[in-house]
Amino acid sequence: MPDGAPLPGEDALTTLIGLVADDMEAVNRLIVQRMDSQVVLIPQLAAHIVAAGGKRMRPLLTLATARMCGYRAGQRHVWLATCVEFIHTATLLHDDVVDESELRRGQASANALFGNKASVLVGDFLFARAFKLMVEDGSLEVLDILSGASATIAEGEVLQLMTQNDIATTEAQYLEVINGKTAALFAAAARLGGVVAECDAAAKDALEAYGRNIGVAFQLIDDALDYAADQAVLGKTVGDDFREGKITLPVLLAMARGDAAERDFWKRTLEDREQTDDDLAHAQALIARHGALRDTVERARDYGQAAREALSGFADGPEKRALDGLIDFCIARAR
Amino acid sequence: MPDGAPLPGEDALTTLIGLVADDMEAVNRLIVQRMDSQVVLIPQLAAHIVAAGGKRMRPLLTLATARMCGYRAGQRHVWLATCVEFIHTATLLHDDVVDESELRRGQASANALFGNKASVLVGDFLFARAFKLMVEDGSLEVLDILSGASATIAEGEVLQLMTQNDIATTEAQYLEVINGKTAALFAAAARLGGVVAECDAAAKDALEAYGRNIGVAFQLIDDALDYAADQAVLGKTVGDDFREGKITLPVLLAMARGDAAERDFWKRTLEDREQTDDDLAHAQALIARHGALRDTVERARDYGQAAREALSGFADGPEKRALDGLIDFCIARAR
Incomplete structure (x- = not known):
């Protein structure tokens, strides 16, 4: 990635962050305030998580959809955006334990x-x-x-655990996993903006569809990046999914298009987890050869398009344009 | 413990279970039904937990307090007793991970x-x-x-983790731990009976006080049993707390009454966790010598008395008598 060149949609993200900057500051204050406890390890660990930052994508969705739908009356959107981020942070903490991750956003993970x-x-x-x-x-x-989103997240995580190291995993199962582990909370976060703005049911459904589709696109790109991206840029460890034997779409597509020898390679590395130092590079080469990264990104574009259509019924305005641009940003991360 | 001799209060427990037998059966059905998921590992693991049984003390409290307070109108007590048991089971699953337990109620734990x-x-x-x-x-x-009880439980568990292996832990901290890890959910479970029966605030507070005090008594006895009881009878691994370096009241009392050499022993075994095969027996001997078990049970009796007083304002009846008898049962487990 050339230094300094902005990603498509990056201006939209910047605009979106600017539009809800005061709200997000209020969210950050509320996070610190409500993570407080007399049990000192809790605020200590909380401070680590807050300092680690992250994109705050999910609270951003709640804040921006509320504003797009005309909510001006109070601070419920800030309150609920904080709930969403708490749930997200809780799942990150448990994910890192389950995945035995050493790094999170390029820094030592809380469990480490x-x-x-x-x-x-x-x-x-x-x-x-x-x-x-x-x-x-x-x-x-x-x-x-x-509560519904939380149960769906947990189900998705359990399904991911069950399908991990199983190369017989189907694309449908994979989609169920990413719907659970990522898209369910994006969907809930976006719907909440409509709830506080007292939108009608159709508008709330549309917001949920926007959130769900951008969530799936986001995760597809994340799964693509694990086989393609530059670690320093991403702030995540490239090859994590490979090392853990996670069955993601790039692998499923490459495997479907590969021969028996390639299948044996995937079986050995992902199912039996017998990996040598050269295997990640070979996996990346196979995925590239079969156009599996390109097609994963293409699939993300389809979901992005569905997210865009879900927004179409809302009146034009700065938040809507920025939420639309956010779709491009999520997908452009993969170039 | 002589075979066949009933414990004081055991008849009260039997009576109590009989009084709400139909309700408890409904709870068991609802547990199985609402643990269902298309993600098959979830019902599999759930079936293991349900089969493992357990005393169902917490749902019993909700069912019995609701009945004592005259609730006859519907099934809310069953519904909420199920919520309570779900929260309890979730905390057990996480506890076993944190404690690295191999056994739960004498059977292989879910994590094992x-x-x-x-x-x-x-x-x-x-x-x-x-x-x-x-x-x-x-x-x-x-x-x-x-939600309040759940946050308090988690805080108690974190505090337990922080005080584990720290012989400078105070009695106040220990009490905060057991209030969180055990008494908070007992208190909530009992209060919920008053909520469904639409009791006034004073009655709900009294039920909560009953639950909290019996919960503290229950945990004190549990902590005493870890140094005293016969593994076969208990269905738990004796010496778990010692091996994990948990600082419980029997240890705190023995340490306060011991000399410098004994303190060195506790420091080595609990804080530094350097243990030999003979150390558990020596710990049991020190605890016995200083009357620390006897006094832990005595402390449990005090909390039992407070639980009894909390019940005093309720009209006499079979449920009230059985809930009163349950206090004796909780304490008699330690003989």
């Missing part, structure tokens, strides 16, 4: 620094605290959306 | 059979499912009680 036990328990705390925040907000509709 | 990763993720699923059930019940008061 504080241990698996602390990550499990502080994740539980954040999850419980998210529900307390929702109860304070007082809407059963919100609680319904986020 | 299915792996730590599955236990973390299925625990998350059960927790999310519990909140979905609460949302279906539709009461913000219930959601407030159980």
Whole structure:
């Protein structure tokens, strides 16, 4: 990636962040405030997570969809965006334990620094605290959306665990996994903006569809990047999915198009997890040879298009244009 | 313990179980039904947990307090007792991961059979499912009680992790740990009976106090049993707390009453975790010599008395008598 050249959609992301900058600052304050506990390990670990930053994509969706739908009356969008980020952070903490990750966003992961036990328990705390925040907000509709999303996330993660190291995994199962582990919370986050703005059911459904489709696109690109990208740019460890034997779309496409010898390679490396130092490079070469990265990105574009269509019914305005541009940004990460 | 001799209060437990037998059967059905998922590992692991049984103390509290307070109108007590058991099961799954337990109730623990990763993720699923059930019940008061209890449980578990292997732990910290890890959910479970029966605030507070105090008593006895009991009777591994370096009241009392050499022993075994085969027996001997088990049981009796007093305002009846007798049962386990 050439230094300094902006990604398509990067200006949209910058615009979007600017449009909700005050709201996001309020979210960050609320995160720190509501992660507080007399049990000092909790704010310590929380501070580590907050400092690690991250794109805050999910709260951004809640804030921006609320504003796009004309919400001006109060701070519910800030409150609910915080709930969403708490749930996301809890799942990250548990993911890192399950994946035995050493790095998260290019920095030492919480489990590497504080241990698996602390990550499990502080994740539980954040999850419980998210529900307390929702109860304070007082809407059963919100609680319904986020308890449903939380159950779907957990189901997706369990399915991912079951399909890991199993090269017989189908594309349908893979899509169910990424719908659970990523798209469900994107969908909920976007729908919540419509809830606080008191949109009608059709508008809330459209927001949810936007969130779900951009979420699937986001994860597809993430899975593509794991076989393609430059580690320094990404701030994540390239080849993680390969080393863990995760069955993602680039692998599924390459395997479907490969011969018996290639299948044996995938079986040995992903299913039996017998890997040598050269195997990642060979996996990348196979994926490139079969156009599997290109087609994964193409698939992400299709979902991006569906997200774009879901936005079409909303009145034009700066937030809508920025949410539209966000789709391009999510996909352009893969170039 | 002599074979066949009933424990004090054992008849009360039997009576209590009989009084709510139909309700508990409904709880068991609902547990199986709502643990269902297309992700087959979830019902598999759930079936293991349900088969493992357990005393179902917490749902018993919700069912019995609801009946004591005259609730006859519907099935909300069954529904909420199921939520309580889901939260409890989720915390058990995560506890076993954190404690690296091989046994739970005398059988192979879920993490030993299915792996730590599955236990973390299925625990998350059960927790999310519990909140979905609460949302279906539709009461913000219930959601407030159980989200608050869940956050307190997680805080207690984190504090336990922080104080583990630290012989400078104070009695106040120990009490905070057991209030979190055990008494908070007992308290919530008992209060919920008052909520469904639409009791006034004073009665709900009294039920919560009953639950909290019996919960503390229950955990004190559990901690005493870890140094005293016969493994076959208990169905738990004796000496677990010692091996893990948990700082419990029997240890705190023995240490406070011991000399410098004994303190060195506790430091080596619990803080530095350098243990030989004879150390558990020596720990048991020190605890016995200083009357630390006796005094831990005595402390449990005090909490039992507070639980008894909390019940005093309720009208006499079979449920009240059985709930009163349950206090004796919890404490008599330690003889």
